[in-house]
Structure formats: structure tokens, C-alpha cells
Amino acid sequence: MTRPAAAPDLPAAGPPGERRAAPGPRRALAAASARLRGGDLGIAPVVAGLVVIWTVMQLLNPIFLSSANLTNLALESVPVGVIALGVVCVLLVGQIDLSVGSVSGLSAAVLAVLFVDRGLPAWAAVSAALLLAVAIGWFYAQVHNRLGVPSFVVTLAGLLGFLGLQLWILGSKGSINLPFDSGLVTFAQLHFVPPWLAYTMVAAGALALYATGHARASERRRAGLPAPSWRTPAVRSLALLLGLGTAVWYLNRDRGVGWMFVLFLALVFALHYLLTRTRFGKAMYAVGGNAEAARRAGIDVKAVLTAAFVLCTTLAATGGILAASRLAAANQSSGGGDVNLNAIAAAVIGGTSLFGGRGSAFAALLGVLVIQSISSGLTLLNLDSAYRFMVTGAVLLLAVALDSAARRSRAAHGRA
Amino acid sequence: MSSVPVPVPVPAPPPRPGRGGPLLSLRGISKSFGAVAALTDVSLDVAAGQVLALVGDNGAGKSTLVKVLSGVHPPDFGTIVFGSRTVTVPSPAAARQLGIATVFQDLALCENLNVVENLYLGRELRGLRLDDVTMEVTSRALLDELSATIPSVRLPVAALSGGQRQTVAIARSLLGDPKVIILDEPTAALGVAQTAEVLNLIERLRERGLGVIMVSHSMAEVKAVADTVAVLRLGRNNGVFDASDATASELVAAITGATDNVVSRRAGRPAAVPPETAVPPPPAGADPDRSPRS
Numbered sequence: 001m002t003r004p005a006a007a008p009d010l011p012a013a014g015p016p017g018e019r020r021a022a023p024g025p026r027r028a029l030a031a032a033s034a035r036l037r038g039g040d041l042g043i044a045p046v047v048a049g050l051v052v053i054w055t056v057m058q059l060l061n062p063i064f065l066s067s068a069n070l071t072n073l074a075l076e077s078v079p080v081g082v083i084a085l086g087v088v089c090v091l092l093v094g095q096i097d098l099s100v101g102s103v104s105g106l107s108a109a110v111l112a113v114l115f116v117d118r119g120l121p122a123w124a125a126v127s128a129a130l131l132l133a134v135a136i137g138w139f140y141a142q143v144h145n146r147l148g149v150p151s152f153v154v155t156l157a158g159l160l161g162f163l164g165l166q167l168w169i170l171g172s173k174g175s176i177n178l179p180f181d182s183g184l185v186t187f188a189q190l191h192f193v194p195p196w197l198a199y200t201m202v203a204a205g206a207l208a209l210y211a212t213g214h215a216r217a218s219e220r221r222r223a224g225l226p227a228p229s230w231r232t233p234a235v236r237s238l239a240l241l242l243g244l245g246t247a248v249w250y251l252n253r254d255r256g257v258g259w260m261f262v263l264f265l266a267l268v269f270a271l272h273y274l275l276t277r278t279r280f281g282k283a284m285y286a287v288g289g290n291a292e293a294a295r296r297a298g299i300d301v302k303a304v305l306t307a308a309f310v311l312c313t314t315l316a317a318t319g320g321i322l323a324a325s326r327l328a329a330a331n332q333s334s335g336g337g338d339v340n341l342n343a344i345a346a347a348v349i350g351g352t353s354l355f356g357g358r359g360s361a362f363a364a365l366l367g368v369l370v371i372q373s374i375s376s377g378l379t380l381l382n383l384d385s386a387y388r389f390m391v392t393g394a395v396l397l398l399a400v401a402l403d404s405a406a407r408r409s410r411a412a413h414g415r416a
Numbered sequence: 417m418s419s420v421p422v423p424v425p426v427p428a429p430p431p432r433p434g435r436g437g438p439l440l441s442l443r444g445i446s447k448s449f450g451a452v453a454a455l456t457d458v459s460l461d462v463a464a465g466q467v468l469a470l471v472g473d474n475g476a477g478k479s480t481l482v483k484v485l486s487g488v489h490p491p492d493f494g495t496i497v498f499g500s501r502t503v504t505v506p507s508p509a510a511a512r513q514l515g516i517a518t519v520f521q522d523l524a525l526c527e528n529l530n531v532v533e534n535l536y537l538g539r540e541l542r543g544l545r546l547d548d549v550t551m552e553v554t555s556r557a558l559l560d561e562l563s564a565t566i567p568s569v570r571l572p573v574a575a576l577s578g579g580q581r582q583t584v585a586i587a588r589s590l591l592g593d594p595k596v597i598i599l600d601e602p603t604a605a606l607g608v609a610q611t612a613e614v615l616n617l618i619e620r621l622r623e624r625g626l627g628v629i630m631v632s633h634s635m636a637e638v639k640a641v642a643d644t645v646a647v648l649r650l651g652r653n654n655g656v657f658d659a660s661d662a663t664a665s666e667l668v669a670a671i672t673g674a675t676d677n678v679v680s681r682r683a684g685r686p687a688a689v690p691p692e693t694a695v696p697p698p699p700a701g702a703d704p705d706r707s708p709r710s
Binding site for chain 2: 216219220223224225277278279280282283285286288289290292293294296297298299357358410413
């Protein structure tokens with residue numbers, strides 16, 4: 001139980017760039033491996049899992065890694081991925097939202113009714129659906145904050161209630177088709193980034209990564225803080241350029257990169273910035289880690305919870321709108337079936353802790369790629385949803401088991 | 417308790433080693449919760465550069481007094497003079513604004529965040545594009561100033577020992593540049609070495625010219641670092657002692673309200689522990705789960 005015995009090896013276990021530590025790739029590698037052994041797994045397991053899944057699926061069916069299938073896979077991932085982004089937000093503050101599927105289905109129904117039946121312009125219908133979602137998130141937060149009802153129960157009620165509302169709004173027809181020539185449908189189905197623009201965006205992204213990395217490193221060096229070496233930002237930027245460049249080239253052999261996927265990436269980056277570089281983001285991690293400490297530090301915990309719930313339901317509605325656009329229809333099963341559980345599973349598989357205070361926006365991206373890869377691969381093998389559910393369930397169990405094991409290991413290494 | 421209470425409600429003498437007059441003066445503070453009078457007519461003075469130990473048995477009103485000062489429970493009656501002004505402390509934020517920082521016993525740190533993030537929690541620089549370089553430089557400088565033994569400010573708090581966490585909590589309260597710092601049982605859950613570390617830290621706070629109010633149960637620690645000892649008993653002042661003159665048995669007598677008490681009887685037994693180390697049992701409120709983490 002005594003700390004001093006373990007204290008001497010702390011510096012070695014710390015992040016790269018300790019005080020007075022010589023920076024360098026070997027040092028960074030050693031620090032990374034120490035972090036892994038200490039139970040700070042980060043995105044390593046999900047990336048490894050993705051590689052395994054892709055390898056197995058490719059061996060079973062050579063079409064899996066074809067440009068055409070990957071283009072589809074990217075587009076299919078977006079609706080659930082956007083919903084998973086919202087789930088990351090509530091999980092981070094130590095809450096849960098079980099109603100993301102129902103809320104996404106409800107907003108799809110609202111969109112379709114207003115846009116098709118009432119003839120409102122697309123922007124108005126989308127805004128109305130999003131506003132309704134904001135109101136739902138606000139309502140959850142009020143019930144949770146004021147009455148102290150656990151979010152599990154509030155959102156379970158929401159799951160049922162808003163599914164009912166969705167069915168009621170859709171009426172006896174039960175299904176509304178969106179016109180194929182509408183902007184929503186063409187955006188989700190037909191709009192791809194022209195190759196020159198895709199390459200330009202990749203180059204701009206790599207350049208921006210280098211510029212910010214270089215600027216931060218020099219700022220830290222000027223301030224006398226440990227900083228990564230001059231090479232690090234360049235190496236990272238080059239890796240991004242080559243990796244994304246290859247991906248874009250490969251997808252461009254088919255239809256290319258869908259604008260919808262670009263929208264998803266933009267949302268991921270926006271949420272990542274919000275979580276890591278703003279006061280609000282730190283408040284979310286603090287509330288998830290120790291709500292009482294956050295309150296004493298002057299953070300308005302209830303406001304943070306409200307924001308997290310509103311972010312979640314709004315992103316769920318966005319996912320629902322994108323799903324309806326991609327399907328060109330809203331029906332009684334919109335947001336039903338496995339959408340709910342896939343979104344939550346994606347966030348958890350990507351490395352967001354169910355215990356709060358741990359996770360990142362990239363968890364949603366990586367997690368949804370895992371889930372959609374399983375789904376796409378099994379569909380290519382003509383295996384129906386029975387197998388899909390079983391495999392996804394196994395992967396989810398594996399991910400949570402890994403999270404729990406990592407948590408124990410962190411506790412053993414004093415990093416709980 | 418059959419013995420006669422010791423009637424020593426002494427008016428607070430002028431603080432001895434302090435620089436100048438009292439920085440913070442409480443006069444006639446009373447606080448009731450329903451029918452329970454937690455504090456009755458309590459007076460207290462602390463000067464800049466003075467360590468005032470606040471001692472008393474469980475239920476003596478120490479915690480209530482700390483909460484009055486930190487703005488958690490505003491007092492029913494009485495005046496608080498801070499500097500030369502009479503002030504009210506209606507909320508924790510108001511206390512911080514005045515320059516009264518409180519480190520509560522449970523520290524209130526977020527274990528999933530690193531040291532810098534904890535120090536600046538809720539008051540990060542540049543909210544929309546965090547200035548982590550300045551925050552890290554300031555944190556490091558502050559911890560170095562306190563001679564803290566924290567290996568890296570980018571370690572999560574979960575990786576720190578109990579003493580290091582106490583240091584982080586104290587450093588956090590110093591960021592607001594307070595005049596008075598209140599430590600609620602800073603060593604209650606710590607081991608021997610970590611306790612010494614925290615006591616050193618308290619001495620450095622005194623050197624910085626802060627007024628320090630330390631709630632403690634350990635007579636040895638009180639004698640080791642405090643300049644003045646104020647005793648509370650049943651919600652009332654029960655004597656103010658000079659820490660260098662008072663003996664532990666005098667303090668225990670004032671705390672228990674009896675010269676013949678369980679502690680002195682224990683001390684009188686053959687083969688009993690010497691009075692210097694006779695320490696009352698830990699407070700009932702101390703959570704046994706909060707032992708120093710490994």
C-alpha cells in the first residue's frame with residue numbers, strides 16, 4: 001500500500017517529454033510501451049482489432065477490401081458514427097443515453113413529414129428535427145438534474161416514448177419516401193469529393209498538422225518545457241499525408257470519398273477540439289472523473305450534464321437525418337433494430353469507458369468502422385443478421401472486458 | 417465524564433509570531449442547525465505568516481467553523497473581519513474572491529486528469545483555445561516553489577501518492593493567490609514520510625506569509641508546526657495556547673474538558689505511551705477507504 005516503493009519508476013512510465021528527459025523516438029517508443037503495460041491502452045486495441053477484422057474478412061472474401069466495398073463501407077458508417085459521437089459525449093460525463101436510436105428515428109420521421117407532407121424547405125425541416133432533439137436532450141437533463149432520476153431510466157423511458165412518437169407522427173402509412181432529386185438524398189448518396197479536391201484536402205490537413213505541431217513544439221521549447229524533437233511533427237505529417245493520400249487514391253478508383261463521410265470527419269475533429277482544447281471539454285472530463293471535485297472547482301456540473309445530453313440527442317438526430325437521406329425514406333423501422341446498440345457499442349469498442357471520464361472523439365470513428373466492417377464482411381459472405389449480431393456481441397464483450405482489464409491494470413500501476 | 421470541566425474560555429491573545437495585526441478575525445460566530453448549536457460565540461484570530469492549529473474532539477465544531485470560513489455555511493451571528501474590513505462569506509466563490517482558500521479533507525481532485533489540468537480545473541487560461549504552455553510553466557514553478565516531489569506535471573493524479581495529492585490540492589488553492597489557507601486534516605490519511613512532506617509544505621506556506629489554519633487531531637503535528645493552538649469544545653472556544661509553551665496534556669485537557677480524562681489516565685498507566693504521542697482516535701468522519709493509495 002505504500003507509494004514510495006513504486007515511486008522511482010514513475011518517471012519512466014510517464015508520457016514522452018518528461019522533465020529533463022532527452023526527447024527522441026526511442027524514448028517515445030519506450031514511454032508508449034510503458035503506458036500500454038500500465039493499462040493506458042488508448043486506441044491501440046481498436047486499431048489492432050480493425051486490422052484483424054479486415055485481414056480475416058479479406059481472406060474469406062476478396063471483395064471485402066475492394067474500392068467499391070470500402071467506398072460503401074465509409075458511407076454506411078456515417079449515420080451510426082455520428083450517433084456514436086453523441087454517445088461518447090454522455091459516456092464521458094459518466095451518463096448513458098439508451099434512446100439514441102429512437103431519437104434518430106423520430107427526427108427522421110419529423111424531417112420526412114415536414115419536408116415531404118408539409119412541403120417545407122429542406123433547411124427548415126432539418127432545423128425543426130434538430131431543435132426537437134435539443135429539446136429532448138434538455139428535457140432528459142432537467143429530469144436527471146432536478147429529480148435525480150438516473151440517466152439510464154430517463155433515457156429508457158425516452159427509448160419507448162419517442163419510438164411511440166415516431167410511429168404516431170408517421171401515421172398509418174408508416175413510411176414516407178424522400179424524393180430522389182432532393183438535396184438531402186443526393187448529398188447522402190451521390191455527392192463525392194472530386195479527386196483534385198480530395199487530394200488538396202489531404203495535403204492541407206497534413207500541412208495544418210505539421211504547422212500546429214511545429215508551432216506547439218517551438219512554443220514549448222521557448223517556455224523551457226520538454227518538447228518533441230523537430231522531426232516529430234514532420235514525421236507525423238508525412239505519415240498522415242501518405243496514409244490518407246493512399247486511402248483517397250484507393251477510394252477514387254471507385255466512386256471516391258463521399259461528402260457525407262467528410263461531414264462525419266469534420267464532426268469528429270470539431271468534437272475532438274472541443275474535448276481537448278477548450279475549458280468546456282476539460283469540464284466534461286472532470287465531471288465524468290469526479291463530479292464533486294468538479295463542482296468544488298467552480299464548474300457548473302448541471303450545465304455540463306445538460307450540454308452533454310443536448311450534444312448527444314442533437315448528434316443522434318443528425319445521424320437519423322443522414323440515415324433517412326441515405327435510405328431516401330423514413331419509416332417505422334428508422335432508428336430501430338440494431339442502430340441504438342450499434343451506436344453505443346461503437347463508442348465503447350472505440351475505447352470510451354463506460355465508467356466515465358475516459359475516451360475521445362476518435363473512439364466513435366474507430367468503433368463504428370469496426371462494427372460496419374463486421375456487418376459488411378458478413379453480408380458479403382451471405383450470412384444474415386443472426387451471425388452479425390452474434391459476432392458484434394462478441395466483439396463488444398471483448399472490448400468491455402479489455403476496458404475493465406485495463407482499468408484494473410491502471411489501478412495496479414496507480415493510474416486508475 | 418464525571419470530572420470537572422476546565423473553565424478556560426480565554427479571550428484570544430494577540431497572535432504571537434505573526435507579522436502585524438490579525439489578518440482574519442472572527443468575533444462571536446454562532447451557527448445552529450435546527451436545534452443543534454454547532455458553534456456558540458466563537459472568536460478566532462490568524463495573522464499573516466502564522467500557523468493556527470484548530471483542535472477539538474469530534475463534534476467540537478471544527479468542521480463547521482471551516483465551513484463558515486469557506487462560505488459553505490454562512491454563520492447565523494457574528495462578524496468576520498478580513499484585512500481591516502468586515503466581510504460576509506455567503507458562498508465558496510466569495511471566500512475565494514476574498515482570498516480565503518480551503519483544502520478539504522477529501523481533496524476533490526479528478527484522478528483521470530493530470531496535475532496541470534487539476535490545478536487549473538474550472539479556471540483554465542484562454543477557454544476556447546487552452547494555453548497549456550503557460551499553465552504548465554506556472555504549475556511547474558508553483559510546485560518547485562513548494563519543493564514538491566512530483567515527477568511530472570503531466571502525470572494523471574491517479575499515479576500520485578497521498579502526500580503528492582495533498583500537495584497538488586494545496587498548490588491548487590495557492591493559484592488564486594489567497595491570504596489565508598485552511599487545511600482540513602491535511603495529514604489524516606497519510607503515512608509517516610508523506611506526513612513529514614506535508615508538514616514541510618505547511619512551513620513553506622508560512623514562509624510565504626500566508627495565514628494558515630490547520631485542523632488536526634495529532635498533538636505531535638500541532639506541536640511540530642503550529643504557532644498558536646485554538647481549542648474548540650462543544651462549539652465554544654476553550655482556550656488559545658502558544659504551541660511552544662503548551663504541553664500535549666494541557667491541550668488534551670482543554671479538548672476533552674477534563675484534567676482527568678481517558679487520555680491522561682492512559683498516560684498515567686505503567687508502560688503506557690508517553691503523553692507526547694498520545695493521540696486521540698481518528699475522527700469518526702474519516703473514511704477508512706481513504707487510506708493512502710498505492
